[in-house]
Amino acid sequence: MDDQTFILFGASGDLAKRKVLPALYNLHRDGKMPRRFTVIGASRRPYSREAFQGLVMDALHQYSRHPVDSDETTAEFLDRFHYVPFDAGNADDYTALKGYLEDLEARAHLPQNRLFYLAMAPDFFGTIAVQLQASGLTSGTGWKRLVIEKPFGHDYRSAAELNRQVSAAFDEREVFRIDHYLGKEMVQNIEIIRFANSIFEPLWNNRFISNVQITSSEVVGVEDRAAYYEKAGALRDMVQNHMMQMLMLIAMEPPSRLNTEAIRDEKVKVLRSLRRYDEAKIAQNVVRGQYLSGRVGGQEVVGYLNEPGVAPTSTTETFVAAKLYVDNFRWAGVPFYIRTGKRMKEKMTKIVVQFESIPDKLFFNKDSSLAPNLLTIHVNPVQGMELSINVEQEESGRVEPSEIDFTRESRNSPEAYERLIEDAMTDDPTFFTRWDEVSLAWKWVDPISEAFQQHQPLYPYIAGSTGPAAADELIRADGFRWWNG
Ligand SMILES: NC(=O)C1=CN([C@@H]2O[C@H](COP(=O)(O)OP(=O)(O)OC[C@H]3O[C@@H](n4cnc5c(N)ncnc54)[C@H](OP(=O)(O)O)[C@@H]3O)[C@@H](O)[C@H]2O)C=CC1
Ligand SMILES: O=C1O[C@H](COP(=O)(O)O)[C@@H](O)[C@H](O)[C@H]1O
Numbered sequence: 001m002d003d004q005t006f007i008l009f010g011a012s013g014d015l016a017k018r019k020v021l022p023a024l025y026n027l028h029r030d031g032k033m034p035r036r037f038t039v040i041g042a043s044r045r046p047y048s049r050e051a052f053q054g055l056v057m058d059a060l061h062q063y064s065r066h067p068v069d070s071d072e073t074t075a076e077f078l079d080r081f082h083y084v085p086f087d088a089g090n091a092d093d094y095t096a097l098k099g100y101l102e103d104l105e106a107r108a109h110l111p112q113n114r115l116f117y118l119a120m121a122p123d124f125f126g127t128i129a130v131q132l133q134a135s136g137l138t139s140g141t142g143w144k145r146l147v148i149e150k151p152f153g154h155d156y157r158s159a160a161e162l163n164r165q166v167s168a169a170f171d172e173r174e175v176f177r178i179d180h181y182l183g184k185e186m187v188q189n190i191e192i193i194r195f196a197n198s199i200f201e202p203l204w205n206n207r208f209i210s211n212v213q214i215t216s217s218e219v220v221g222v223e224d225r226a227a228y229y230e231k232a233g234a235l236r237d238m239v240q241n242h243m244m245q246m247l248m249l250i251a252m253e254p255p256s257r258l259n260t261e262a263i264r265d266e267k268v269k270v271l272r273s274l275r276r277y278d279e280a281k282i283a284q285n286v287v288r289g290q291y292l293s294g295r296v297g298g299q300e301v302v303g304y305l306n307e308p309g310v311a312p313t314s315t316t317e318t319f320v321a322a323k324l325y326v327d328n329f330r331w332a333g334v335p336f337y338i339r340t341g342k343r344m345k346e347k348m349t350k351i352v353v354q355f356e357s358i359p360d361k362l363f364f365n366k367d368s369s370l371a372p373n374l375l376t377i378h379v380n381p382v383q384g385m386e387l388s389i390n391v392e393q394e395e396s397g398r399v400e401p402s403e404i405d406f407t408r409e410s411r412n413s414p415e416a417y418e419r420l421i422e423d424a425m426t427d428d429p430t431f432f433t434r435w436d437e438v439s440l441a442w443k444w445v446d447p448i449s450e451a452f453q454q455h456q457p458l459y460p461y462i463a464g465s466t467g468p469a470a471a472d473e474l475i476r477a478d479g480f481r482w483w484n485g
Contacts, residue, residue: 001426002113002143003036005101009128010119011041011083012055015149019180020119021056022063023417028077029066030414036110042097052083063190063414071429088124094135101137103375108239112140115424117147121442125152126165133169144171147176147424151232151286152433156442156448163435164352176424180240181349183416183423186379190249190351191263193377193385196350200375201254203355205330209444210372213337213352216379217344219296221463222318226309235288235452238340240445244271244432246351246379251326264437271440275325287459287470289319291343294463301343301463314460318342321471322448323478329431337475339482349379352474352483364399365391371401373482382407 006024010016027033039080041052056078060068068074084100086093105112116132125148131137138144146166152160166175181187194200203209216238222229227268229237248267255262261345277285293303304310319341326336364370374388386406391402414422421430428478459468466484475482 001033001034003034003106003110003423004113004115004142005110006037006039006425007097007101007114007116007197008039008041008119009086009088009117009124010043010121011052012043012045012047015119016041017055017059018063019417020117020421021059022065023079023415023421025060025068025074026065026414026418029073029363029421036108037080038104038108039081039108040097040101040104041081041083042119044085044087046085047083049083051082051380051410053078053081065418070352078205088128088131089481091131091135094137098135098137105140113142113144113146114138114140115147115422118149120149122149122151122153124163125149129166129169138169143174143427145174145424145427146170146175147178147421149178150180151236152177152438153442154231154236155446156439159438159442163439167435173429173484175432175435176420176429177433177435177438178420179241179245179433180194180416180420181379182433183243183418183420184349184379185413185419186377186383186385187246187249188419188431190246190377191258193375194250195254201207206332206334208356209334209338209353210356211335211475211478212250213354213475213483214243214250214339214350215352215482216242216246216340216349217346217466218340218342219344219347219464221291221301221343222299222304222310224308226307230310230314230316233288233449233452234318234320234340234342235445235449238321239320239338240441241433243338243340244437244441244444245448247324247326247338248437250351250353251331251336253330255380256381260428263430264434268434268440270326271327271437271444273326273328274444275327275438276444276481277447279447279451279454282448283456285324285474286320286322286448286451286454286456287468287474288317288456289321289341289459289461289468289471290314290316291318291341291463292460294343294465296343296345296464303463304343317452317458319344319459319461319467319471321467322473335478335480337480337482339467339471341461341467345464345466345484350382351377351379353377354480354483364392370399374401376483378407382409384408 025170248270252266321339324336376386386399387404461468
């Protein structure tokens, strides 16, 4: 890995504390950092270098996967950290940052390889990209990279404008747009499950698969993020990015090579094949909901409208379920059901591939009922996969499903942010989103968010449930059911 400087904008914020700083530490502990690296934290708070290092230590104690020992490795890690007070709206602060950085690079004999990480509110993304270039921060003699958090825009128009600003300063190849689901172990494993196993790939089409279900449910509510969430809702917060990414990986064709652009090209084709819905079709195929009060994990919780910062008349959706079609040769006629929501019964992200039923000729059970075969990819918190196959049960003699189980509770494996930060530092953008993916996803989502502003019903659901009944009806109408649990 090249020696480099990691410039962390938003260094005093929540994301930095919970994800980025611990990820850097874990990589350091695992021997995955470059021999020489420096981190410069930048945000408005007037920290001294020592105070910032104190904040880093707090973050590691709270969130690091590896224990934080008072040893040489930790001291060495901490010694890499610097801090520059910085206001993103002030042009002079970019000049001051440049001076600090160049001085540091010269003193530490570091090449001018610069990774700019924007752990900041999205409103700043465009300004910072423009100012990085205007100040000459991007004109070092080494390479430059920009890691940018979600959300990338609010709709297609704003995303295109942001992209225009970003691409004035960085080539597409230098932009690493984070979708942290792409850093999850089992999301990265979808390609392996599909393309490294001859038992699945021949069946991976509309002749053998009857439907696919992608669920990402959360028990948490909006927490302290109402200011953002009120404008985003579940559609922009989860569907436009994480749900679409999982769909693309499940539905894509095998890439010609296992390289970044070949994989991204195939993912994009899925979005191009995604059936667009007009208002009437949106009403038929998309269900939105909002949580009421209820009990989650044994605790009483308030409804969305009573959450701090939420307007009492808010129509922001906290749940979306939808039926999608990928209109290509492989998937013609196969419904993809997606479902995501907050304050649901359990925290769970999983993908269930339901295979076609066996012809009803042989009556293994007297009532002729045979369960379908299911391949379940567990993403979070359980990781792994399960294959549900029919076998004769010893006691009853009935043919019932049994699971071939390759799941494990989350072990101490690298977290999504660790994988993604390591990839950005080593210049591997495979698990980051390319502009055409982002733009096509917005183009699919935009008509739905417009319909949500009109007269699309907003179904209430009880906190701690599996969502509104209308979401069950959506799938039941096709003769299927959600595979919960
Ligand atoms: N928190 C999370 O778990 C996740 C966050 N994200 C994304 O990460 C980004 C950051 O979120 P989060 O960390 O939660 O936000 P926070 O509000 O916690 O942090 C924002 C950071 O930006 C700094 N900041 C604010 N205004 C300015 C300014 N004018 N100039 C310079 N720095 C400024 C703040 O420090 P100061 O006040 O000192 O300037 C702070 O360090 C967002 O895009 C969010 O969507 C994505 C996934 C998860
Ligand atoms: O990006 C986001 O993801 C989280 C859910 O992530 P997970 O890794 O815990 O499944 C979600 O809570 C948040 O609203 C959203 O912005």
